[in-house]
Amino acid sequence: MADRVAIVAAAQTQFRPRRPEVNYAEMVLEVVEKVLDETGLELGRTIDNTVSCSHDIWDGQTISDIGITDVVGGHLGAEEKVAMDGATAVYYAAIGILSGHVHCTLCVAHTKMSQTRRNLVNNIAFDPLYTRPLGLDFTSAAALQANRYMHRYGVSERDTAKVVVQNLGNARHNPVAFRRESLTVDDVLSSPVVARPLKELDIAPDADGAVALILASEKVARGVTKTPVWVAGMGACYDAHYLGDRDLSDCFALEQAASQAYKMAGIRDPRKQIHVIELSDEFSYQELMWLEGMGICTCGHARTLIEDGATSLDGTLPVNPSGGLLAGVPTNVAGLNRVAEAVLQLLGKAQGYQVAHARTALAQGHTGICGQHHCVIILKRD
Amino acid sequence: MKRNVAIIGGGQTHHAGRRPDVNQGELVNEAVRAALTDAQVAIDEIDAVLLGNMEFFEGTHLTDCWLVDATGALGKPGLKITTGGTVGASIVCAGVYHVASGLFDKVLCIGFEKQEEGDTGAILSAVAHPLYGRSVAGAAVGYFAMMGASYMAAWGATEVHSAMVAVKARQNACKNEYAHLRLNITIDDVLSSRMLAYPIRILDMCPASNGACALVLADQKTAEDRCAKPVWIRAMETVHNEQFEFDWRDVTTSKPMFSRVAAHNIYKRLGVQDPAQYFDVFEIYEPATWAELVWYEDLGLCPRGEGFKLIENGVTEIGGPIPVNPSGGVLSTNPIGASAMLRIWEAALQIRGDAGGRQVPKEVRRALATAYGGTNWTVLTALSKDLED
Numbered sequence: 172m173a174d175r176v177a178i179v180a181a182a183q184t185q186f187r188p189r190r191p192e193v194n195y196a197e198m199v200l201e202v203v204e205k206v207l208d209e210t211g212l213e214l215g216r217t218i219d220n221t222v223s224c225s226h227d228i229w230d231g232q233t234i235s236d237i238g239i240t241d242v243v244g245g246h247l248g249a250e251e252k253v254a255m256d257g258a259t260a261v262y263y264a265a266i267g268i269l270s271g272h273v274h275c276t277l278c279v280a281h282t283k284m285s286q287t288r289r290n291l292v293n294n295i296a297f298d299p300l301y302t303r304p305l306g307l308d309f310t311s312a313a314a315l316q317a318n319r320y321m322h323r324y325g326v327s328e329r330d331t332a333k334v335v336v337q338n339l340g341n342a343r344h345n346p347v348a349f350r351r352e353s354l355t356v357d358d359v360l361s362s363p364v365v366a367r368p369l370k371e372l373d374i375a376p377d378a379d380g381a382v383a384l385i386l387a388s389e390k391v392a393r394g395v396t397k398t399p400v401w402v403a404g405m406g407a408c409y410d411a412h413y414l415g416d417r418d419l420s421d422c423f424a425l426e427q428a429a430s431q432a433y434k435m436a437g438i439r440d441p442r443k444q445i446h447v448i449e450l451s452d453e454f455s456y457q458e459l460m461w462l463e464g465m466g467i468c469t470c471g472h473a474r475t476l477i478e479d480g481a482t483s484l485d486g487t488l489p490v491n492p493s494g495g496l497l498a499g500v501p502t503n504v505a506g507l508n509r510v511a512e513a514v515l516q517l518l519g520k521a522q523g524y525q526v527a528h529a530r531t532a533l534a535q536g537h538t539g540i541c542g543q544h545h546c547v548i549i550l551k552r553d
Numbered sequence: 554m555k556r557n558v559a560i561i562g563g564g565q566t567h568h569a570g571r572r573p574d575v576n577q578g579e580l581v582n583e584a585v586r587a588a589l590t591d592a593q594v595a596i597d598e599i600d601a602v603l604l605g606n607m608e609f610f611e612g613t614h615l616t617d618c619w620l621v622d623a624t625g626a627l628g629k630p631g632l633k634i635t636t637g638g639t640v641g642a643s644i645v646c647a648g649v650y651h652v653a654s655g656l657f658d659k660v661l662c663i664g665f666e667k668q669e670e671g672d673t674g675a676i677l678s679a680v681a682h683p684l685y686g687r688s689v690a691g692a693a694v695g696y697f698a699m700m701g702a703s704y705m706a707a708w709g710a711t712e713v714h715s716a717m718v719a720v721k722a723r724q725n726a727c728k729n730e731y732a733h734l735r736l737n738i739t740i741d742d743v744l745s746s747r748m749l750a751y752p753i754r755i756l757d758m759c760p761a762s763n764g765a766c767a768l769v770l771a772d773q774k775t776a777e778d779r780c781a782k783p784v785w786i787r788a789m790e791t792v793h794n795e796q797f798e799f800d801w802r803d804v805t806t807s808k809p810m811f812s813r814v815a816a817h818n819i820y821k822r823l824g825v826q827d828p829a830q831y832f833d834v835f836e837i838y839e840p841a842t843w844a845e846l847v848w849y850e851d852l853g854l855c856p857r858g859e860g861f862k863l864i865e866n867g868v869t870e871i872g873g874p875i876p877v878n879p880s881g882g883v884l885s886t887n888p889i890g891a892s893a894m895l896r897i898w899e900a901a902l903q904i905r906g907d908a909g910g911r912q913v914p915k916e917v918r919r920a921l922a923t924a925y926g927g928t929n930w931t932v933l934t935a936l937s938k939d940l941e942d
Contacts, residue, residue, distance in 0.1 A: 174555070220791070227609040227635065233679040234607070234637040234927050241795035245930075247814050249791035251643050254608070254635040255617070263632055263647065270653035271555035272789075296614040300576070405656075407630040409602075409621045427628065435656075539618035544631075 176265045177392035177399035178550070180206040180385040181511040183347045186499045189285040190379040195230060199281050200242040202383035210385055210395050212275065214244030218385065219273035221250040224260035224280035224503055228292050243279055256451070257382065257507025258536025258546040264386045265402045265548075274388040280508075281381035282501035289377060289502070296540060298412065309453070309540060310374060314366035316419040316541045317456040321368065323420045324471030326459065328368050332359035333477045334455040335372050335497055341484055342494025344523030349499040350376055359455075373455040375496035375505075382508045400514045403531070404438065404549035406431025412543060422464025425535070425545040429465045436549040438531075441466050445549075446529040447516045448488065449509040451536050452495040453502075461535060462490065465547070489526040492516065506536015510548055517552040554653040557940060559776035559783035561659075561769050562592020563898045568733040568764035568886045570669065577611065577667045578623035584765035584891075585625060585663060592769035593779065599769070600657040602626035604633045605644035605664040606890040609679070610671045624663055637680070637926030638838060639791075640664060641766060641894030642934055646789045648770040658772050664891035665765035673761050673889070680928065682796060691750060694758060697841035698750040699802035704843050705752065707805045710861035712752055715842035716743035717864045719756045719884065722839075725871055726881025728910035733762040733886040757842040764888030766895045773940075784901040785937050790819040793930035804847060804858075811929050812851035819921075819933045820853070829854045832935075833917040834903045835869075835877045836896040838925035839884055845877070848923060876913040879903065883925075893924035897934050904938045918942055 182205035184190075184198055193201075203214075212218050221243045225235045232238050236245070236252035243250055253260040257280035264278040293308035320326060336356055342348035354372070362372040385395075392399040408427035411417050429441070438444045448465070452458040459473035467488065468476055476482050482490035491497075493512040500508050513532035515521045531551050538544040564587020566572075566580055575583065589596060602624050604617040613619055617626065617633035624631075636643045641664035648662040677692040691698070704710055720740055726732035736742075738756065746756040776783035792815035816828070825831045835852070839845035846860035854875055855863050863869050869877035878884075880899040883892050900920035902908040919942060924932040 226614070227607070228614045231679070232683065233609045233676050234635065236636065237680060237796050237927050238682070240793050240928070241797070245793040246795035247792060247809055247811070250793055251634055251647070251791065252636055254615075254633050259632050263634075263650075266647075266654045266656065267650045269555070269655065270650040272650060272653065292614060295612060296618065298619050299613060407632065409618070409626045409629060409631055411627055412619050412621055423628075428630075431630070539615050543618045543621075 174269060175389045176268045176402040177387050177389060178384050178402065178514050179387050179392050179395045179399055180209045181514045182206045183382045183508060183511055184380045185347050186378045186380040186501065187349055188377060190283060195281050195283055196239045196242050198381045199239045199279055202381045203242055203279060206383045206385050212385060212395065214277065215248050218244060218275045218277050220248065220267065221245060221277040222260050222264040223250060223252045224257045224507060225252060225282060226254050226503055228295065229282050229287060229503065231286060243277060255544065256536040256538040256546065257504050258509060258534060258548060259407060259506065259538065261384065261507055261510050261548055262405050262407055262546050265405060268386055268388050275391045276386045277383065278386055279381065279383040280504040282503045283379040284377035284501050285379050310369060311366045312414060312540045313454045314369050315414065317368050317454065320420040320456055320460055326474050328360060329356055330474040331373060331455040331459065332356045334452065334458045335359045337477060337483060338452060338491050338495045338497045341492050341524055342498035345493050345498065348494045351498065369454060375453045376499050378499040378501045380501050380504055382504050382511050384507065384511060398518055398552065400517050401551045402548060403551040404432035404436025407546040410543045414541065419541055422460060425461060425464030425542065428545040428547040432547040432549050438549065442488065444531060445488065445533045446531050447492065447513065447526050448490045448533045449493060449512045450491060451505050451509060452491060452497050455497065457542065458490065465533065484524060484526060492521065492524045492526050506546060509534040509536055513550050517550055555655060556653045557773040558649045558652045558770055558786050559773065560786065560901045561771045561776050561780040561783050562588050562594065563768040563901060564588035564591050565731050565766045565895060565898060566764045567731050568762045568888055570733065570760060570762060572763040578620045580667055580763060581620055581663060581665045581765045582623040584767040588767035588769050594659060594769055596625040598659055599625060599629065599661045600659050601651055602629050602631040602661045603644050603647050605640035606666065607635055607637065607640065609676050610673055610889065611667055612671055625661065638889055639893050639924040639926035639930055639932045640890050641892055642897060642924035642932035645768060645894060645897055645934060646791065646932055649786050649789060652770050652772050658775050660770045661767060662770060662894065663765065663767045664894040666888040666890040667763045668761040668888065669763055693840055694749045694753055697843055698753045700804065700847065701752040701843040703802055703804045704846060708858040708861065712744060713740060714846065714861040714864055715757055716740045718842035718845045719743045721870060722878060722882050722884035725879050725911060726885035729881050732881045733760050753841060759840045759883045759887035762886050762888040764886065764891050766891040766898055768894060768898060782905040784904045785940055786934060787937050788819050788822045788935045790815045790933045792818065794928060796928045810851065811931050812848065815931050815933050816852050819935055823935055828852055829875050832919050832921045833915065834879065834900065834913050834920045836880060836900040836920065837877060837882065837923040838893055838896055839882055840925060842884065844925065871911065872914050879908065879911045879913050893932065896922035896924065900936050904936055
């Protein structure tokens with residue numbers, strides 16, 4: 172591509188189970204002020220538009236971006252809300268800059284999961300006629316997916332527990348994470364069963380928080396920072412909605428999204444050409460499935476990567492050095508935070524959980540039931 | 554923009570207050586099939602599918618994920634945007650970005666709402682701030698009642714003027730086979746219709762419609778190779794007012810309002826001196842009669858405080874010098890997620906000369922479409938027949 176898009180700033184709130192001291196606009200303001208201070212850019216002057224990411228149903232406010240218009244530069248400015256996972260908001264913000272219509276974009280996601288109950292929200296994502304009345308939510312559907320995946324490839328609950336142990340262990344070094352624990356596999360296996368085979372510690376906890384990025388054209392980026400992180404590749408794809416229309420152990424949408432992103436970024440061998448991965452481990456087993464869907468290893472073999480320590484902080488391909496979603500990141504913010512964490516790694520700003528020699532990173536987010544829509548973003552530094 | 558973008562096809566459903574014959578997916582699919590047929594493009598040729606819908610209205614979360622079979626998004630890139638009443642235009646804007654970026658050649662944009670499956674009045678009241686605004690929120694009716702009262706008090710207009718807007722919309726809708734309220738009504742009918750909140754009577758308000766609209770956007774090469782009558786998207790402009798800017802109810806406010814700022818920006822982008830001369834037809838988003846009069850002024854079609862004189866003098870009639878909403882507009886058809894896209898599609902049909910009984914009786918080379926949503930925001934879209942224009 173002749174024109175490139177860079178990420179020139181990233182900021183996160185603390186993620187906490189409850190943030191009763193702030194409303195969601197105040198939470199967004201925290202991160203918006205950080206990225207503006209860091210770059211010296213100004214809303215409405217040097218920043219052309221805003222792409223926000225939130226959901227009416229999570230926020231309990233119709234047209235939920237109304238609640239943040241004043242803090243994201245929407246007043247007399249342009250703001251659009253992507254109602255998906257935050258990775259897709261980054262994807263859309265980058266497309267806006269590639270179009271040449273805008274040159275610098277604020278991209279921000281927020282959710283306060285503490286304001287409602289996730290199983291109610293998740294349940295109404297199922298079609299109203301056939302599957303909603305069954306009482307399904309994302310966790311019970313994920314249990315179906317986990318069972319199918321684990322049965323098909325002989326993956327055990329000990330294998331998926333190792334993902335939890337590793338990610339929460341990594342999170343001990345991440346100041347914004349809140350589930351930061353030294354656990355054993357047995358701790359995970361003995362945590363209360365929520366929907367077999369998923370136990371409490373296999374499931375990303377509820378969290379409140381916000382994340383902001385600033386994306387810019389190459390020209391603008393060069394004037395703002397000496398260390399732009401380039402959006403080198405992007406991909407997105409929808410899978411089928413009805414669970415019975417999919418083999419839940421397949422990663423069709425992720426394979427498509429990754430393949431689009433790899434093509435754009437010139438990646439032929441992702442296992443070698445990607446140095447760090449931040450993926451959306453909404454449930455522990457998904458880390459294994461998504462690694463396979465991204466083509467990091469063949470299907471059913473991701474467990475050996477964990478087993479061999481390849482994906483640990485000092486492994487050959489660190490995965491979720493931040494601790495991932497299992498350590499506590501709000502839904503919707505999740506994918507945008509994967510991008511933010513990948514940016515921190517590429518800039519060498521990840522402090523206690525910094526991985527060595529990372530020049531190319533992959534960030535992934537998904538929307539919907541059992542990862543129905545996937546978005547993959549490849550980031551590179553010079 | 555890096556690449557020129559054209560509308561190479563579009564379609565809409567027959568809009569109605571009740572569509573018990575279809576579920577949400579089937580409703581969407583009706584518009585998608587019409588758009589693909591009109592564009593002579595197969596779904597397999599579409600590179601990305603973008604959906605606009607206000608999911609709170611129907612109470613299904615992630616409608617884009619649910620409706621992949623109906624939209625054709627299965628196996629494709631795509632996303633969902635929700636920005637309120639503007640969303641149909643926000644989705645077209647997203648489609649323009651997608652095509653102009655060079656990553657996608659043919660993009661399907663869809664907007665829909667099936668309002669009979671929810672309670673729009675209740676959900677619209679939830680637009681207001683949960684602490685400061687919700688207890689006084691009166692959905693859209695309360696909102697526009699304030700505007701109408703302020704308009705009459707400030708400029709000396711009467712309820713007869715708003716009734717003229719109501720009549721024009723429904724008489725135009727009679728010429729539009731897709732419109733929801735195709736009512737052969739008179740000014741007396743409007744003035745004797747049920748009062749909702751003074752001065753808004755039921756015929757002053759838009760209906761709650763079920764319907765969908767879909768457009769196929771393409772890059773210049775595809776458009777010129779594949780389409781006999783491409784309509785070019787020349788500029789788009791999104792502007793908001795923030796939620797506590799309550800002055801909008803006062804039509805004499807000196808504060809910068811979204812509609813005037815957006816018009817100023819897009820005219821500057823296009824080099825427009827006199828919008829009434831520059832554009833041959835307008836499709837504006839008027840959820841209530843009074844909003845149409847305010848749009849006339851904010852778009853610069855007349856001086857401030859004189860919008861009611863345009864309707865009084867028939868200037869904005871289908872055969873008038875500045876035709877506004879020959880389709881019947883939002884007052885006749887309001888499937889919210891589709892309403893702003895319908896403005897763009899109706900404007901495109903006028904440029905193509907394909908508007909049938911509602912075609913304005915003059916050459917249409919340029920058109921302007923507006924959207925209206927949220928606490929006060931808009932997306933303006935300027936269209937032209939030729940790229941040189």
